Amino acid sequence: MNLLDAFSIQRPLPNGESALITTSNLSSLALAEIVQEFQPNLTEYEDFYRHVHQNPELSGEESETASVVALHLRKLGFHVHTNIGGYGIAGVLQNGPGKTVLIRAELDALPILEQTGLPYKSNKRMIDRYGNERPVMHACGHDMNMAALLGAAALLKASEKRWTGTLIALFQPDEEETGGAQAMVDDGLYSKIPIPDVMLGQHVVPLKAGQVAVKSGPVLAAADSVNARIIGGPCDSINPQFCVDPISLAMRIIPQLQRYIQIGIGMKEDATVACWGFHAGIPGNDYVAYVDFLLDVKTIKPHVRQVALKLVEKKIREECRAANTPIEPVVNISVRAPLTSNDPAVTKTVRDVFHSYFGQDVVEMKVNKSCEDFSILGAIHNVPYAYWNFGGSANTEGEIATNHSPFFAPMIHPTLGAGIDAMALAVLASLAS
Template identity: 45%
Template sequence: MTAAETVLAALPDLESDLEDLYTRLHQNPEVSGCETETADLIAERLEGLGFEVQRIGGGVVGVLENGEGRRVLYRADIDALPVKEATGLPYASTKTMEDQDGNVVPVMHACGHDVHITAGIGAASLLAEHRDAWSGTYIALFQPAEETGWGAKGMLEDGLTSKIPTPQVAFGQHVMAAGMIAGEVATRPGPILSTATSLNITVDGKGSHGSMPHLGIDPVVIAAAIVTRLQSVVAREIAPSDFAVLTVGSLQAGSSANIIPAEAVLQLNVRAYSTEIRDQIVEAITRIVRAECEAGRSPQDPDIEVLNEYPLTENDEALTSLVRDAFVAQLGQDRVLEAAPATASEDFSEVPRAFCIPYTYWFLGGFAEGQEQFPNHNPRFAPAIEPTLATGVTAAVTAVLACLAAGE
């Protein structure tokens, strides 16, 4: 038997406990930056398994040293979303809580992070209980605030790279709906998740009575011109062979039909499979916004603020090949798919980039065959507990042991 087969033979004995953990997490979600109870639960579990546990930047890291060998890091994100759950499940979240801005919001694990936590705890449990099957160091990292793009950076700013053994490879996974069913995994070398940037743009005008527009400077007109002009960026400045998206997701100005407001605020989102293309689009946005403000006689330069940035998730080719072969051996060829690059974004790669190590990231099917699928972040997003959890644990353990068994 392979090391993975030996360790995973004990998975059926854990399934009931993992299902209980999953439903507990699902019923008790916490929004980004406020994951205190979730982190406490994770730390308690890891400590009980014999891990050396640290709280770093709002997250939890457990280190399990088991003799000579490679050092492997597996990361799971732990935050939930300000979404009101509408699944109708007996273990649905009815929770509300204050977010970091002091707003009371409904909270739901609408992106599968409860699956990721449970799979991470399951993998940690099996590896801790079967140390005779492997040698090396396993690092279980549970990261906060993925949904806001600040979680990985927060852990790094709190000294992550100096507080744990330097890993040699890193792994992550994510539940996805489209194109997959529970029990399947999908991966690919190269770009697998897009890079993204969100911008907040404030355009200044001069307020006036709606009947006296000549005495004011209308920021609504300027903002409308900006929105129209931005539609040409991807169509006319990016090569047709390259992927890029530029979305104006919000335009807010004024509160009355007969008042010309003093400002307009736009929020934009940019995505690409290349950091260079993303930066090219951001430069084009800056150029167009400034030009339209000048053309519209805005009394001052626009304020262009970066709300968040997500790096490109680009899988290492050799490591992905190694892990994919291990998945096929463990799960079977029919359950290991070739992933298409997704337009969603993640901050997972911030950690391996900080350590200058290769990484690979894969997708996990979450909906049973025949089950109605809802996309991530939807109020009715409800992965099938099994075989989703078992597959998530299996994939994590298989990837980790493929590297621990591969030697230096």
């Protein structure tokens, strides 16, 4: 859509009147001016960040965080829907004709004991949804992602006379276990809010604070769970040494899998297999009937993913057959998170506006083996998206605490301001594209 049709940008003149920006070259400049002119009071968002950091909540249990977010969105003038797919929030700001842009942050924290030593560190413990008492920490930086998203929402509300379209500020629960996006969709998200034309997401990482990293195409891995049960036996009490022991069999299979699939997919291709769970034996029972184990398989290329998963299952079945297990193993494969792959056109729009604002601080995002369920939010409607990183580290030399470390502590400045500006710029550019 043409800039002038959908998005009339008025550049202020010294006498208080406005002049229409008429070239696409100037449009990036105009967007930067809007961002600078309408920047929110950072103290408010810094306070929000510290409050949420000190009061983190585990996946699926984000009730207080959601309340604080909903309250703030209402105060800003958004129409707010709550309790979508758990504690999910969607704030809608309708501002005339034009595109609909959805921006997203995550509400949940991790069961990690914080060791940052920060004055606002979390001492919180809570009972998780599985009934275990756990420490809680915003060790992934979702508190910073939320503060930046709310700040961007405030900036865009304040500048609403300078753009038209619809903005949806979405706060997703249960990201860490990658269930929240699907839960929101299944709970009728799109009966409550308009289907977006574009989705935008960002995540703080240990890049240098003030930097943003963006890339077209795949940026985060696809993750699949392989749940396997190996059944041993049959045993009798006279010759128990002849029964198939599922524990030693499973312990033999698991370490072979990485090399086995690497050979199968080719040494230049990329797939990783990790064992995330292993359970065997019931107290009081004198022989072990079966072993359950959970594997996490991560890949970047869709065809490699298919082959890798087939190979994992094949190897488990072959080894069980060779060991003469009395019953075939049970192997269930399920998607934990789809590949996150940025749309080239949306990414170009975002990257161009970032270049005009952040200059040298725009870097190429590296593909990594983290995974996300962000893309699920728009999957049923094929909504194109861009997902980028923003930096939160004072330096990038030596030992740096990464996301999910008990020492992860993004510096508030300039991280927060850069996150707010990046998201607001990306929204304005997407509305105008």
